[in-house]
Amino acid sequence: MLRRTALAATALLAAGALLLTACTGGGEPAQTTAGSPDPDASVAIRLVLEPGNLDIRQTAGAALDQILVDNIYQGLVARTPEQDIEASLASDWTVSDDGLTYTFTLREGVKFHNGEDLLPSDVVWSLQTRKATPEWRDSARLANVTSIAAEGQVITLTLSAPDSTLLWNLTGRAGIILKQGDKTDYQTKANGTGPFVLTSWKQGDSITFERNAEYWGDAPQVAEVVFAYIPENQAALNAALAGDVDVVTGFDANLKGQIEATGDFALELGASTDKGTLAFNQTKPPLDDKRVRQAIRQAIDHEAIVEALASGQTQYGPIPELDPGYEDLSDVAPFDPEAASALLEEANAQDLNLTLTIPNFYGPTVPTVLVSNLNDVGITLTVDSVDFPTWLNDVYVNKDYDLSFVLHTEARDFENWANPDYYFTYDNPQVQDLYAQSIAATDEATAEDLLAQAARIVAEDHAGDWLYNGSSVIAVGSNISGMPSINVNERLNLAELAKSDG
Amino acid sequence: VIRYTLTRLALLLLGLVVASVLIFVTLRVLPGDVAQVIAGTNSTPEQIDAIRQELGLDQPLVAQYLDWIGGVLRGDLGSSMLTGTPVADELVEKAQVTVPLGILSLIVALVVSLPLGVLSAMRRGRADGTFMSVGAQALAAVPVVWAGMMLVVVFAIWLGWLPAQGFPRAGWEDPAAALRALALPALTIGIVEGAMLLRFVRSATLQAVGQDFVRTAAAKGLTRDAALLRHGLPTVGLSVITVLGLQVAGIIVGAVVIEQLFTLPGIGRMLVADVSARDLPKVQGELLVLTSFVLIVGFFVDLVHRLIDPRQREAA
Numbered sequence: 104m105l106r107r108t109a110l111a112a113t114a115l116l117a118a119g120a121l122l123l124t125a126c127t128g129g130g131e132p133a134q135t136t137a138g139s140p141d142p143d144a145s146v147a148i149r150l151v152l153e154p155g156n157l158d159i160r161q162t163a164g165a166a167l168d169q170i171l172v173d174n175i176y177q178g179l180v181a182r183t184p185e186q187d188i189e190a191s192l193a194s195d196w197t198v199s200d201d202g203l204t205y206t207f208t209l210r211e212g213v214k215f216h217n218g219e220d221l222l223p224s225d226v227v228w229s230l231q232t233r234k235a236t237p238e239w240r241d242s243a244r245l246a247n248v249t250s251i252a253a254e255g256q257v258i259t260l261t262l263s264a265p266d267s268t269l270l271w272n273l274t275g276r277a278g279i280i281l282k283q284g285d286k287t288d289y290q291t292k293a294n295g296t297g298p299f300v301l302t303s304w305k306q307g308d309s310i311t312f313e314r315n316a317e318y319w320g321d322a323p324q325v326a327e328v329v330f331a332y333i334p335e336n337q338a339a340l341n342a343a344l345a346g347d348v349d350v351v352t353g354f355d356a357n358l359k360g361q362i363e364a365t366g367d368f369a370l371e372l373g374a375s376t377d378k379g380t381l382a383f384n385q386t387k388p389p390l391d392d393k394r395v396r397q398a399i400r401q402a403i404d405h406e407a408i409v410e411a412l413a414s415g416q417t418q419y420g421p422i423p424e425l426d427p428g429y430e431d432l433s434d435v436a437p438f439d440p441e442a443a444s445a446l447l448e449e450a451n452a453q454d455l456n457l458t459l460t461i462p463n464f465y466g467p468t469v470p471t472v473l474v475s476n477l478n479d480v481g482i483t484l485t486v487d488s489v490d491f492p493t494w495l496n497d498v499y500v501n502k503d504y505d506l507s508f509v510l511h512t513e514a515r516d517f518e519n520w521a522n523p524d525y526y527f528t529y530d531n532p533q534v535q536d537l538y539a540q541s542i543a544a545t546d547e548a549t550a551e552d553l554l555a556q557a558a559r560i561v562a563e564d565h566a567g568d569w570l571y572n573g574s575s576v577i578a579v580g581s582n583i584s585g586m587p588s589i590n591v592n593e594r595l596n597l598a599e600l601a602k603s604d605g
Numbered sequence: 606v607i608r609y610t611l612t613r614l615a616l617l618l619l620g621l622v623v624a625s626v627l628i629f630v631t632l633r634v635l636p637g638d639v640a641q642v643i644a645g646t647n648s649t650p651e652q653i654d655a656i657r658q659e660l661g662l663d664q665p666l667v668a669q670y671l672d673w674i675g676g677v678l679r680g681d682l683g684s685s686m687l688t689g690t691p692v693a694d695e696l697v698e699k700a701q702v703t704v705p706l707g708i709l710s711l712i713v714a715l716v717v718s719l720p721l722g723v724l725s726a727m728r729r730g731r732a733d734g735t736f737m738s739v740g741a742q743a744l745a746a747v748p749v750v751w752a753g754m755m756l757v758v759v760f761a762i763w764l765g766w767l768p769a770q771g772f773p774r775a776g777w778e779d780p781a782a783a784l785r786a787l788a789l790p791a792l793t794i795g796i797v798e799g800a801m802l803l804r805f806v807r808s809a810t811l812q813a814v815g816q817d818f819v820r821t822a823a824a825k826g827l828t829r830d831a832a833l834l835r836h837g838l839p840t841v842g843l844s845v846i847t848v849l850g851l852q853v854a855g856i857i858v859g860a861v862v863i864e865q866l867f868t869l870p871g872i873g874r875m876l877v878a879d880v881s882a883r884d885l886p887k888v889q890g891e892l893l894v895l896t897s898f899v900l901i902v903g904f905f906v907d908l909v910h911r912l913i914d915p916r917q918r919e920a921a
Contacts, residue, residue, distance in 0.1 A: 500653070513647070
């Protein structure tokens with residue numbers, strides 16, 4: 104019954120979308136109107152996924168990093184949209200040649216949002232507590248750090264072994280600096296050092312930031328940013344058409360014509376580290392057979408998926424183009440249904456029945472293509488659409504699945520392929536060894552090269568499939584400038600955001 | 606009457622206890638828990654266990670139930686595991702959307718069903734009467750989601766009169782905008798519920814037409830329609846009050862669905878979000894309040910029914 108209702112709803116939604124298309128005309132996007140930035144401006148940004156709570160210390164999920172890191176909370180270093188590392192609370196830093204000593208100079212005159220000063224002891228306390236508290240996110244990323252000390256404004260981190268990922272990790276949760284002994288209720292409030300102050304969270308609706316007038320750097324050009332959480336793209340489109348939002352992130356590129364028809368919005372596509380990851384449970388037959396996994400990969404028309412999404416690009420290995428260690432691996436599993444059928448025959452695995460477990464917030468596009476593609480080579484795919492906690496429990500924790508689809512948005516997360524306990528169920532000591540070497544490398548080029556070698560092995564083992572490398576799809580109002588477009592599911596740094604009154 | 610009230614009250618309390626157990630047990634059958642949600646996709650089993658311990662999820666189920674129900678008896682509905690906010694506070698905040706939505710829906714349902722139901726009964730056998738009853742039959746079978754989408758297409762997209770979704774951020778500080786935001790959702794629920802009520806009003810009216818006292822009144826010189834309106838309608842009203850109890854449940858279910866469609870920040874949307882975060886203490890509190898509301902409405906409907914129906918009074 105439920106399923107029937109859902110089907111009917113889908114059909115009706117499709118009909119509704121068609122009706123919408125029928126009554127909005129074409130038209131060119133308007134040119135950006137030149138006007139001066141309005142210092143009192145409030146910018147409303149549509150986001151998709153609302154965080155369950157705001158606890159930056161403990162609660163997982165890109166929904167928190169996306170808005171809280173950089174804007175509210177900061178570390179010694181930060182990452183640019185181009186994924187380079189830049190100074191933040193530290194004005195500069197040096198790394199010793201042996202990669203064992205990191206020295207940071209802490210900025211002076213930095214204040215937390217509650218008015219307290221940032222002290223060197225806060226930095227030491229934050230990093231030490233993070234390292235010592237396993238429940239806190241990314242605690243393990245500080246594993247190699249043996250001591251954290253402050254002398255004046257100089258903060259020194261000493262490592263037991265080189266870690267080529269440390270600086271990057273310090274731009275994320277692992278490096279966030281909090282006020283020592285802070286009594287802030289982190290679940291619903293925030294107290295950081297960033298350019299914005301969190302003023303309200305209306306659960307189920309929106310989060311509001313205000314300009315931090317006391318910011319140590321250049322204060323934001325807008326007075327207020329409102330993040331409006333609207334899960335459905337159609338509803339987001341309506342909100343944009345009604346003028347309720349100035350920016351739409353996480354948009355569907357297929358709706359480009361409709362949103363640009365207003366003349367008030369332009370669609371932008373930015374690179375991202377979103378990886379549409381098809382995981383294979385390779386601990387049991389038939390997916391423990393590499394030929395079966397290869398057959399599935401070669402049966403899937405990746406170009407067709409990218410076309411159906413109207414955004415993104417193909418990705419044939421575990422590392423996306425934006426991350427270090429990327430290389431084009433399309434030669435490893437080219438689309439070839441005949442070769443796929445032959446492989447299945449060779450593996451004596453015809454007439455397979457497999458189940459795809461997929462969290463229910465992903466649309467029907469990917470499962471539809473998969474069902475059809477796999478059907479062409481004689482694999483019957485059943486789609487099991489479940490809510491996210493069920494996916495976490497069944498797939499992530501208990502590894503009880505055949506195939507699973509999840510969009511992994513995290514940047515530089517190759518480590519999961521080197522972790523045999525991860526739900527990917529991929530266990531190759533050679534890959535684990537190469538990854539360990541890449542971490543231990545003291546220069547970037549070596550680290551990248553080792554990652555690329557490991558990634559090629561993962562791809563050649565057909566340890567999983569990468570259905571697409573997503574784009575950040577955003578529609579930006581013509582009076583808005585300074586809106587980042589790269590990897591916005593992961594980070595939405597709004598320091599440059601401005602709204603013109605013209 | 607007092608004895609009747611006490612029996613009904615006992616039944617109500619029993620109903621509430623059974624409901625609380627059912628709610629608690631059903632939610633525990635769901636796979637996954639909030640600790641896994643907090644820990645996310647980059648966590649170790651140790652991390653998940655540590656968070657579970659922190660939240661008290663490692664306690665035996667019976668202890669968890671008693672802890673919860675003990676709190677409820679003391680008037681404490683519990684707090685969210687994710688945000689620590691008391692469930693009662695959250696409910697009060699979200700009720701500012703859901704309660705007006707329910708009341709508006711009920712008004713629409715009554716405005717649609719009462720006159721049309723009586724009219725369609727009086728016009729029985731004629732083309733317009735048949736049309737009304739067939740129309741109601743069809744509308745009552747329509748899923749609220751479909752009705753909502755059709756109304757959005759017509760009133761929000763074609764005509765552009767009303768907003769397609771959302772609720773003003775200022776809430777009721779801007780009453781005009783808030784009412785406009787609730788107009789389409791209330792119309793959706795009201796029409797579908799009203800169509801169901803219409804059928805009921807029609808059959809109650811038809812029944813009244815066949816009653817002795819209506820026929821007697823007609824025999825004494827009133828026209829049949831006049832006899833029906835003057836003497837038959839009170840009995841119709843009585844039947845409608847009874848069925849309204851059920852309608853309230855229908856409106857609550859309708860609100861849960863419709864708040865999704867129109868992205869209204871009400872109790873329905875909060876409930877769905879909390880289930881998908883496995884914030885069980887919150888879901889429990891919300892469901893218990895909704896269930897109690899329906900049960901209590903039913904209790905009062907029974908009482909009122911008994912008090913105003915002379916036939917039932919005498920039987921007792």
